[in-house]
Amino acid sequence: MVGMVHDAFGIPNIDDAETGNSSESTQVFGPNEETKSFFNLIKDAEQPLYPGCEKFTQLSFIVRMLSFKVMSGWTDKSFTLLLELLIEAFPEGVRLPNSYYKANKMTTDLDFTYKTWDACPNHCMLFKNENKDIGECVICHASRYKEDDSNDPNTSKNTIANKNGGKRVAAKQVRYFPLKARLKRLFMSSKTSSLVTWHVKERIDDGVLRHPADSQAWKAFDTKNSSFASEIRNVRLGLATDGFNIFRNMSLVHSTWPVVLMCYNLPPWLFMKQPFFILSTLIDGKYGPGDKLDVFMQPLIEELKELWNEGVFTYDASTNEMFKLHAALLWTISDFPAYAYLSGWSTKGKFACPCSNI
Incomplete structure (x- = not known):
């Protein structure tokens, strides 16, 4: 768990923050107060569970217990009673919250929530x-x-x-997992923040299609939206969704729909890997949303509009500066039936083909 947190949130040195001015606009170096508070929360949560403990940090232990609570159906009261017992049983100095509310608040403050x-x-x-x-x-x-x-x-x-x-x-x-917090976390690690600019800094542009940035759609988008394209850290997203049976039983009628986002700024060997999948929306079964999928995607659409129009201030660990991050949804990925739900175009009956309109 400690390794995962370091990889995802690589903590820079926040003691050397300073502010300077550029000729065009004010440029803020170092994390802002909100980002500093987040890093302090991470630093505190990574402390050993108790003095001398090497297997668990406070955060990793609480996350494991919360997962057990969900899988086993523990009540809030039983979780609190267990925490109180563990505090008594563990060595003096154990770093555990004494109630479910405080344990859950820790993960909420770290944006591990929906x-x-x-x-x-x-x-x-x-x-x-x-x-x-x-x-x-x-x-x-x-x-x-x-x-x-x-x-x-x-x-x-x-x-x-x-x-x-x-x-x-x-x-x-x-269930909706906020997008802005997930995108901001990409830039808070010096490793992942440098990868987000790969499509400009390291991609070989020789006319061969190796990355979505080589496509005509990407280039046409950049030409039409030059202000968006001028900031290479702005994120291009792809969206994929489909229904599946979570019970692994094909004879049981059930359809739960996850909506997943991919960051296409990343190198082609990474943006389709599981660690970089962004689960955005989870629609409960038992029946799929059908052509009313847009109803369940309203929270995502609202946040995408905000990211496009207003943006969000984000700390870039690779350059040690704050910048205004914007995002755009370029593509959707689905099978043909789900294409109808995403686009609003009927894929059956008359005019079923969206390309030839026949």
């Missing part, structure tokens, strides 16, 4: 913003929550709620 929204079971809308407190879909009026399927007239509609500690269970949910 947002969850309930969704209409018929895929009409998300229950967010002004609709976060309503109980049924404003379009089809379907219930937001699972209802008891029993035919027994004496069975209460709240049976499912009673089985889940009084909490009603959403009929469908979507």
